[in-house]
Amino acid sequence: MSNIEEFDVIIPSETSHGREVQEKIVASMEARGFSPRDVFGVRLALEEALVNAIKHGNKMDPEKTVHVWWQVDEEHVRVTIEDQGPGFDVSEVPDPTDEENLDKPGGRGIMLIRAFMSVVEYNETGNKLTLEKRSGADEDE
Amino acid sequence: MSAGHRRLDIEEAGDVTIAKFVDKKILDEGNIQVIGNQLFSLVEEEGRQKIVLDFSNVEYLSSAALGKLITMDKKVKAAKGKLRLCSVRPDIYEVFAITKLNKLFDMRENKEKALEGL
Numbered sequence: 001m002s003n004i005e006e007f008d009v010i011i012p013s014e015t016s017h018g019r020e021v022q023e024k025i026v027a028s029m030e031a032r033g034f035s036p037r038d039v040f041g042v043r044l045a046l047e048e049a050l051v052n053a054i055k056h057g058n059k060m061d062p063e064k065t066v067h068v069w070w071q072v073d074e075e076h077v078r079v080t081i082e083d084q085g086p087g088f089d090v091s092e093v094p095d096p097t098d099e100e101n102l103d104k105p106g107g108r109g110i111m112l113i114r115a116f117m118s119v120v121e122y123n124e125t126g127n128k129l130t131l132e133k134r135s136g137a138d139e140d141e
Numbered sequence: 142m143s144a145g146h147r148r149l150d151i152e153e154a155g156d157v158t159i160a161k162f163v164d165k166k167i168l169d170e171g172n173i174q175v176i177g178n179q180l181f182s183l184v185e186e187e188g189r190q191k192i193v194l195d196f197s198n199v200e201y202l203s204s205a206a207l208g209k210l211i212t213m214d215k216k217v218k219a220a221k222g223k224l225r226l227c228s229v230r231p232d233i234y235e236v237f238a239i240t241k242l243n244k245l246f247d248m249r250e251n252k253e254k255a256l257e258g259l
Contacts, residue, residue: 015170040201040232047168047203097241103215105208108240112204115239 003032008069013058013083018050021068025079028072034135041116042077042133048109049081049129057083057127076118078132087126148176151183157259158183159252161195167202177209181216190222193255197228207242214246223247227255 005028011017026043034042050066058064064084071078096107114120119132150161160183167173183189194210210226217224227249229237237243249255 019168037232043201044203044236047201051170051203051205102241102245103211105211106204108204108207111240112236 004071004073006069006071008067010065010067013054013060013062013064013066015051015054018054018066019047022046022050025070025072025077029077032072032074032135034077038133038135038137042131045113045116045131045133046079048113049079049131052109053081053083053085053127053129056088057085059085074135076132076134078130080128080130082128085127087123090122090126146175147179148172149179154256157191157193157256158189159193159195159256161197162199165198165200167199167206170205173203173205173209176206177212180209180213184213184216184220184222188220190217190220191259192217192222193225193227193252193259195228195252195255196226196230196233199233200230202233202236204240207236207240211242211245223259225249225255225259227252 007024009021011021022043025046026039029039029042050068053066054060058066061084066084067082069080090110093110094101094107096102096104096111101107113131116133117131118134118137119130121130122128148163150163152159152161160180162176164172164176167176180194183192194213214224225247228251229248234243234248237246237248249257
């Protein structure tokens with residue numbers, strides 16, 4: 001039986017709207033039996049990715065929106081988040097774990113996204129991020 | 142006290158201040174701002190030097206919350222004080238470990254161990 005949920009929403013550049021999307025995706029994962037560990041990781045990655053799109057991408061501009069679409073089934077969750085900002089070069093983001101950066105308050109979001117998701121892909125411009133988590137992926141490692 | 146609801150439960154143990162986070166989720170930016178201000182005032186306004194942050198209620202936190210903790214750590218060090226974190230559940234500990242902040246912070250298993258030798 002295939003039990004796929006698909007959604008496509010456009011939200012204003014406010015973190016409260018990002019969090020509503022996050023709650024919907026998490027509820028959908030829980031309904032499909034994803035482990036609490038998977039849910040924890042995806043929730044954290046979505047929090048970071050949506051805040052990045054809204055704050056750093058769209059700079060909270062009320063004229064700009066964030067497009068989020070996702071697909072959840074029993075095996076994976078796949079989420080694409082696209083903002084209307086100029087994008088960025090992900091390779092130029094400093095490593096927050098370098099000794100010189102360790103006590104800087106920012107710069108950890110992308111690292112956490114990479115750590116908790118199975119697939120993380122930015123488009124060339126850097127304003128569109130695709131995330132995927134396979135159910136139970138961590139247990140195989 | 143800073144504006145907003147109290148986001149920390151404060152307990153004294155001798156000369157040590159134990160600040161326990163009230164929230165399960167430390168995500169919302171406004172909330173993180175209030176928590177940050179309440180933390181910073183412990184050092185900057187109340188002059189407390191030995192502080193334990195108790196995470197037993199905390200189930201989620203974001204990198205924005207980590208940023209506030211790092212700033213708190215700097216303020217405590219600048220005041221020649223000591224800061225310890227305790228009762229961080231495994232999921233959250235992993236967030237500290239991935240970002241190597243487990244090396245920056247003095248993290249202890251529980252409140253009793255955090256108070257030892259402080």
